[in-house]
Amino acid sequence: MNTPPYVTGSSSVNLIMLKVLLALVPGIAAYVWVFGGGILVTLTLASLTALLSEAAMLKLRERPVKPFLMDGSALVTAWLLALALPPLAPWWLVVVGTLFAIVIAKQLYGGLGYNPFNPAMVGYAVLLISFPAIMTQWPAPLVLAKVQLGFADQLHYIFGSTLPDGVLVDAISSATPLDYLKTQLKLQHGVVEIAQAPIFGVLGGKGGEIVVGAYLLGGLYLLQQRIMSWHIPVAFLLALAAVSGVAHLADPDHYAGSLFHLFSGATMLCAFFIATDPVSGPTTPTGKLIFAASIGVLTWLIRTWGGYPDGVAFAVLLLNLCVPLIDAYTQPRVFGHGSKHND
């Protein structure tokens, strides 16, 4: 069919997804350095599950398999979910979460472009609610662990839930900084005192903050490549920093500071990789600001008073619900409409 325009730009869905995956590489490298090679197993497992289930669903839905499998979106979902799970999560947890993300949250809603919710976050939320104990059991960063697990030991643990003889779970696991902060605050300890614990680093958690920094690096790459606009990361980070900062200033003993919130948990992953999912997010510039700032505030609220240590997943899913409304009310002024035509 010969219809204008006859020329097309070089951008494509594959290229966008590929660059997102590329931007995750520094984070993954830091992850391996801090928590060991186990995450690579988790990533592989999630990727395989995602690709196979996506292919099966496309087949069932009688959609062309190859172009949709090659678009890379399933891999992005798999990687984000894998990175959000605790390192050394048992294999079946990874598989169940990925299956839920791809089959229910993505394909049953119509596949690429049609899912109202962020698939990775749906998978994560399902796992968090169903298996709270495993989901909050994080291994300590290698620098802090009493016992160092080798790669083979980590494999054993992932697939068989068995540790080397004489090693107890307690010896390799530790509370995450967000978790620790929450429980200690309940025990009437002050923030300053809590932050003296060895699991805290300069900005966030010891070790974890390096991974977070690497995510930030990847995110800056995506901004530079114009894969996404600045609106969502900036609004999210600013809002989170603002609410946590104000609370900290008002009552430093009960509320952790902005930097801690920015460099802990899934903050950076959310800012550049999760909240920025275009399919489940708003499209207008103002809408993006409202959406991301709301996620920031909600994340802080859940972290501070909610039942779970981190609040990113629920905040994102709740705001995904509001996207049609946000878009409808933030339509930009069209050229030649409204008040600006200065006569």
Place this chain on the structure above:
Amino acid sequence: MPARLVLPLRQHAGNLAKPAVAVGDLVFKGQLVAAAEGAISSAVHAPTSGRIVDFSEQPIPHYSGLTDWCLTLESDGEDAWTDLEAVDWRAADPDTLRRRIQAAGVVGLGGAVFPSHVKLRPHPDRKFRKLILNGAECEPFITCDDMLMRERAAGILRGAAIMMQLLGAGKCLVGIEDNKPQAIAAMEAAARSSGLNVEVVPVPTLYPGGGAKQLIRVLTGKEVPSHKFSTEFGVQCFNVATAWTLHRALEFGEPVISRIVTVTGSVRTPRNFEALLGTPVADLVAAAGGTLPETDHLVMGGPMMGVTLDSDRLPVVKAMNCIIAASPQLFPPKPPAMPCIRCARCAEVCPVDLQPQELYWFAKSDNFEKARVYNLFDCIECGCCDYVCPSRIPLVQYYRYAKSEIIALDKAKQAADLARERNEFRLARIEREKQERAAKHAQKAAGAKAETAGDDARKAAIAAAMERAKAQKAEVVPQNTGNLASSVEAEIAEIDARRAQAASAQEKQEV
């Protein structure tokens, strides 16, 4: 010099021009062959001398490959001019000038071919008036305006002077894309020697900066409101080529019979031609050295909004700024479309600040009312959204589809409204007649009762009845198709059958 020139009678926006010559007539170069019909219309002239050999519907360069009424002129090779009459435009009154402009076939040569005389009528309530000359090409690939400005800068500005007088404009801005330094230099030199208040302004080379409303925003910072003309805001915008033809039309009396056409793409020697209107496109392509081996079709206009031509026999028209010989290398086929991922890159590039992804959604789901609310009709179909879409969705096609559907629905609705009104009127009439009949019956009944009352009444009633019968008789329309012989009836039937046949044939033709 082509042997045969095909001249469509609608080379402008508006009404079809009315033929002023008959088949067999001899015409001179520049002679009027079709006159403007109504206010929004323009004239067509013979591009060379020769004989009119045909007047029929022929294919024209059109998006849907439509046909339109065309005159065919067979050249006699003499190229003999008709008598040309220049106008002293400084002394002439504006209405005369506008009539002359219309009669000379001057229309916007940027591509929209809107009759220029209409745009040269200043808004009565506005004092501040600025003339803008558009020297930013419509699209990439096109260089005809660049060429014109380099070679005919002085003439363009003389045309601008006429425009300024007609509009009462105090200043003229010439917007030229900054990738045309030679054109800018030529125009600046001409501006200095013209004695006019002209400013040449380089504008960023950023498609679709050559759109009139876009250029006005760049040059004046003013946004012309949606569905309004810039005249109301004291600004008027013309293509440089239009200014040139205006200058020729008034100062030399030469009507518009040629234009500059860029021939580029997959041809051996891409270049600009001054081509007579009506020249077959194939002649221009041949003059550009012919097409390269892979060429598979021709495009009129640019790569973003151009029209695919069905044949290379189509004539050059006033709207034709560029011919691109297209090949799969030049215009690779679009890869299959993926679903929209709502990345909003389209919204970032939209020159009208629409939300193309929403419009696409509404158009795809036939949610036309929503598409209208989201200002679908502000879309200028520039194709930028299409170009950047990572899912390679043919967005402009969706918008065109939605627009045509909405227009069709509106027409259908108007027709339905009319039919409903008629029906309501008919029902009201039937009701009224019924009541009138009922009243009559009641009167009759009353009359019958009165009958028994006495002879006088009866006589009166009979007289009245006879009167009525007489009146009725008079009312009956005399018919000559009453008691006819069977042979005559057969003849009538035959005639009717022929009529029906002819009608259905005509219908087919129209379809």
